[in-house]
Structure formats: C-alpha cells, structure tokens
Amino acid sequence: METYRLTRRDFLRLSAAAGGGLLLGFGLPGLADTAAEGSSAHFTPNAWIRIDPDGQVTLQVASSEMGQGIMTGIAMILAEELDADWARVKAELAPADPAYFNPLFGRQATGGSTAVRGYWTPLRTAGAAARELLLQAAAQRWQVERSTCQASNGWVIHEASGNRLSYGDLAPAAAKLPVPATVFLKEPEEFVLLGRPLPRLDTPAKVDGSAVFGMDVTLPGLLTATVARCPTLGGKVRSFDATAALASAGVKAVKQISSGVAVIAEHFWAAKQGRDALRIDWDAGPNQGLDTKAITAEFAKAADSEGVVARSDGDIETALKRAAKTVEAVYTVPYQAHACMEPMNATADVRADGCDVYVPTQAQTATQDLAMRLTGLPRERVKVHTTYLGGGFGRRGDTDFAGEAVECSQAVGRPVKVIWTREDDLLYDKYRPATYNRLRGGVDAAGRIIAWDHRIAGASIRSQHRRGRVQGETDASNVEGARNIPYAIENLFVSFAMYNPGIPVGYWRSVGSSQNAYITECFFDELAALAGKDPLQARLELMDGHPRHAGVLRLAADKAGYGKPLPAGHAHGIAVAESFGSFVAQVAEVSLDRGRVRVHRITCAVDCGMVVNPDAIRAQMEGAIAFGLTAALKSEITIQDGHAVQRNFDDFPLLRIDEMPEVDVHIVPSREHPGGIGEPGVPPAAPAVANAIFALTGKPVRSIPIRLG
C-alpha cells in the first residue's frame, strides 16, 4: 500500500448526507459549508462521493462526458479505492464549482486529455478516505481493532467473527467520524476494477434516446432562438429590420445581442423561419476579401522571416552544408472544423435572483465566469448544469454559444435555448489553425540523418487577437509535436513565426500535435528514403532515450506484420507520436484504387501508463483514427471573402463507415502514471497513411487532405 498524507490542500470535507448517508468531498471552505447544509435529497454539490443508507453509491463526475467514457473512468477510479460494489455505483455530472477544479488547470474544464491525469490522485484519495471511514465505523460498531477489518465490494468484513456490514449500514455512523489524516492507496496489483473493460455507465441511455444532450433540455416556458451572425467573420450589425421576422408565425422577439441578431420563437422551426426573414445591414469589418490564398502567402512570408526559436541543437546551417544529400520541402495543413454531430447550443434561464445555464460544455468554470459577467450575479447564484455533449473535440471549450443563450434569456425574461444550425456550426467555428512549414534536412555519406530544420508559420490560438505578423512572440501549442520529436539528430532547429490573419482559431482534438506529427513523421520518411533506409529501422536507430516511443513502434510493427509481404498494390506506412502523456504508434495498410486512397487496416499500439478501462482506450483509438483520417483524406476549411466556404456535410465530408479501416489496438502494460487518451490517437493517423502513399508512389505527400494526381 502507498500511504498518502492528506494536507490542507486536499480540504477533505465530510458530512451527513440528506437521509442519513455519508457525503465526502473536496472543497474550498466557504463553498463546502453550503454543501454540508444541503437538504435536497437529489443534489449534493461539492462532493465526490455520496453513500446512501440503502447502499447506493453516487459519484460526481467533474469532467464533461463527450464520448470519451470519462464518466465511467472517473467512477472506476473512485470506486476502486472505495472498494465499492460496482453494481451499486451511479455517476452524475457535477455542477460548476471550485471544488471540482482540475489540479492540472486550476479550473473545471475538460481538454488536453487531462481528466484521468489530473484527477487520478484526488479521486483515489477521496475513495480511500471514504473506505477508511467505513472501516473505522465498522470497527467501532464491533468494538474491534480497525486493522482486523477489511473492505471489499461494498462490505466491511471482520473475518475472525464472521461479521459483515454493508456500506449503506455504515454510512450514517461513518459520516460522523473525523476525516482521517492518512489514507492508504492501493498498489496496482491490488486493483479490482481498474484495468478491466467494464461496460460504460452511459451506454443504456445512449441506445434508447433517453440521454439528455444540450439540444434536448426542456424547461417550462422555454423559447428557442437562432442567431443571425455577420457573413464575414469579425463583422458587425450596422442596422436591421425585424418587421418580416416578427410577422413570421411563432416568433416572439427579435433582439440584437453581442454576436448578431437573435430571433426568439416558440420553437426551432419558427425561429429559423424568422431568421430567414430578417433583413440586416452588415458592417463586414476587417476580414472583407480575405481568402486562403492571401493567408497562405502571408504564412510563407512569415516562414521565411525570423521566427521564435523553439529548439536549437548543434549548428543547422553548417550541418546542411556538410550533408552528402539534402531535401527541402514545404508542408501545409488547412483550417479544420470540429463538426461535432451535435451543433452548438445552450439553454439559459436568467432571473433577477439567479441564472441557470444548461449546456454541453467542456468549460464549466469559464461558462460560470461569463454568465456572472453578463448578469452581474455572484458565483453562488449562477448554476452551470453540464448535459451530455454530442461531441466536443475542443470546440466546446469555448463559451460563445452559452453567452448567446444568457443574453437571449436576459433580453426576454424567459428561459431560452439557442440552437446553431450546421451552417452556423461550420461558419462560426474556432478552426484548427492552418499552418505553413518550411523544412530542410540532410544525411551524411554514411546515411545518418544529421540535419533537421523545421520553420513553422501560422496563427496562434492564445494570441489570435493580435492581428498580422507578431514578432518575438510564440505559443507552445504551435510547436508541440515538432520541438519534441524523439529522434537523436545532432543538428536540429525548430522555430515558430506567428501570423494571425483574423480567422477565429481554437483547440482541435490533439491541437498542435495533430498537424506537427503529420509534418514531422512524413518529413522523417523523406529523410529515411534519402538515406536509403527502412522507415521503421531509421526511427529505431535514433530513438535512444525514448523507450516508450520505441516500445509502441515495435509493438505496432510486430502486430501489423510490418516488413512481411502484402497483397500486390498495398503498402505499409508507419508513424509514432507522443502527446498528452501517452505514446501511440500506428501502421497503416493502404492501397490506391483508381486514384482513390483505400486504408485497409490500421494497427495501433498505445502506451498510456496505467490503464483505467482498456475498452475505453480501444474505443478512443478507433475514434481518434476516424477523426485523423477525416482530416487526412476528406475535409478542410478554405476561406473566401472572410468566411469559410464549407457549410454543411455535403462540402465538409466526414469519413463514412465504408471508408473506415479495420483497427487493431494493442495496449502496452505499464505502471507509469496514467496519460491522456482522448487525443493521442489522432496525431499518427494522417502520417501513417501519407507514408504508405509515399511508399506506393515514391512521391511525398506534403499537404492534407491528400489529393492524388
């Protein structure tokens, strides 16, 4: 057992729950007090664990469930240290509350594949503390030494006497004990639940239509709004005529809000008809006339100017001169949309005395902050209720849609749900930044890769509001996946030149690594070819000091039968990437069928440290591969006259079932701290496929989506 001493930082709070149960949570002092007084039988904010006298264990999940299975994962971690009976465990999505801040962020949000990584220790500690209290309560009841009692599967057992008491029986007494100063965490060998492919807790509600997404929220007197936003990104309303919209059946109000003009109606169809009838005079703003060609030209100029150095080993210029062979390349990646299947939406109910926001969000704290700012209400009067998310992928880390709902509800004094159409969703996304990459590399006469020069130009997410070329400033997310390539190359240079064209950008599943892994892993194959080496061998030769990269590469290659004969016209491509604390290698088997790329199979090896739920890991790898392949093969956002050209799934196509390869996932056993799992499967997918095409055609693939010919 691992001993964990609770410090003041943990702020463990224990209280009696309504109905006599036990309620245990972390919390900041003032807020925890209100939770302790909570008299509602249904809602116990500020607590991770509630145990009712009937034995029901309810766990609060502070992270957003957007498909990654975190509800089940968080519940498994808590239940493991609690030694709860899994059949009696229920998970609920927690409200926004500082008690639930993720230690990795200092706020409540889901992104950066941080949920398991950040909450791992707090959750285990909370579970172990609750178990300790139940053990102490049982020892007192039986008048025996605490050390003679054991916890297992929802029971405390005293072996010598054969006595046993359920957690439900013990909860009221345990709730009256002082919080222990020390708790014992299990060693991985003692895990009963962790590492097992337990069924997801949210599956049943997702096969019968009963899962409530943001889109499905309903409240008495609820109205629905659609918002007309400027067709040119960044433009504003000059004036509008609402006469025809107001005359449209079911329309209740037309109101100008920060993002445009809202048509508020009895139901969605009326709101949409009303919006179609609006007449608005727009001030197009600074992006008028902006297009992809102009943006790319600015990026190219920036790439040729001095960037901010992200890494500089050795002397790149001398090495390039000394090299026996060199190659130069330009790699480009376009803007990408998140295209969550559930379009953006939010519901707000703003009253004089409080505000409730019901929202599929990845950003509880930021949503609460925004609603406080808009309404002037204090934090304790602004409640954020997280629904299921119909996809997130980073898009729902923004709060724009929630702000619209709050403004609409304020404007009409009734609860309002704002619904975005798919066109709204694609036109007003915060896109994955497009980038332009100038690369040079060299190998010496012995076939060693001795020079690697990667100059990135593109928009920064963090600093996007500073338009144009921003000298001397960098953004770590633009160079992630580029500056940390695992190859021992003596002369290695990576820089970033920031140019912000004014197109809104945001975090997109796996962020900088989503494009940099494609660029670096494909350019690596170009250099391996220059050196006359097999791509796998060339990688392994340069991977000293990176055993986890090498481990997943070898495993994926072995399981894929890399190097063994394939059917005629098929080739393997391989790629590896580390992101968010996890390591993933993929081998893609690809053929070209009348100019069309066919990905037959992807063999994936993942090392994400200790495993919470192996089936969730498999599902995330499968899904990440589909997500990566959509960007590699299908979709892109191009800009014309200051807005996206693509409007719906007819011109922003997603991968379809008939295009989905077979996927085999292999998990490396590990005792390392858990890594992220929602994102790390994305980065290797595009380069694995592109490298297979390079192997088939001899022509490097230097831009995605891949267009042959």
Added chain:
Amino acid sequence: MVRLSVNGADRELDLDPATPLLWALRDGLKLTGTKFSCGIAACGACLVLVDGKPVHSCVTPISAAAGKQITTIEGLSPDRSHPVQQAWIQEEVPQCGYCQSGQILAASALLQRHPHPTDADIDEALQGVLCRCGTYPRVRRAIKRAAELVSQRVSQQAAQSADPMADAARREG
C-alpha cells in the same frame, strides 16, 4: 391540425404542415431521441422509420408523414430489448451517442431487409449515417451480433412451439 401516428399512438399537432417531421417530434411531441445535426439529409442523425423504412425527418414535412406509421428510437422497444439495442449494449458502440438513434434505426431497417447482412450490405445501408466519434467498427460488429440475436430468438421460438411442454409452460409463465 396534422395527425401523426408515432410509435403506435395517434397524435395531433397544431403546426404548419410544412414543418419538418424532426421538429414536430422534438418540439411538438417532446420526443428528443431523434436528433438534429445537418438539416439537409446529409448525416442521418434524424433518421426515423416511416412504414418501416428509414427516412430523414429533417427534410420530411409532416404533411408527407400524415397517415403513416412513424417509429422513433423511443418506439423501437419499451425496454431496450430490441436485438439491435441489445447488440449495441453488448458491443459498447456509443461514444458521444448523438448519432446513435440514426445508426440503430438504420441498422434495424437493414436487418428487416437482410437478416444476415454482408459487409457490403452494411456499407450500403449505413454509409449515410455519419459518426464523428468513429464508432463505425463497433457499429459493424453490433449489426452482425444483432443478426445472430435475431436468429437465436427465431430458433428458440421455433423450438418452443415444436415442444408442447415448453409451449404450455410459456403460457402459464
């Protein structure tokens, strides 16, 4: 007033006959299992069965659905006992879950036509139902498992009706 037959019940709706069935179901009847995603019949999230056939409710005016039998995800079974739902649970198909009503209804319609679908049948019937989470490998496996579940149920029923004792026991039970 437009009359609709939804999940076996007759419903009356005071809506413009041009209103898409999707919004009549969601906003009029509060059947929110049918999802809005593209609005142009390009993704399949809004699929419902109309007289047993998958139809994009987002582009079907209610006037065109009047007098027909409409089945939504809520009406597929009262208790998730439909073999497709059972297979979906066993294969742990859903991730975010938003597209799953459409996937499940498309799969159940496929199994009506092809009790033992091939991969090509699955591709043809499901390629219009998009999933951004990439649950496709599990959708495929679950359809095959559902086909097995249907065959098992059919053979169990056949065995029971061939066995008079079992038949009697079933009647008493």
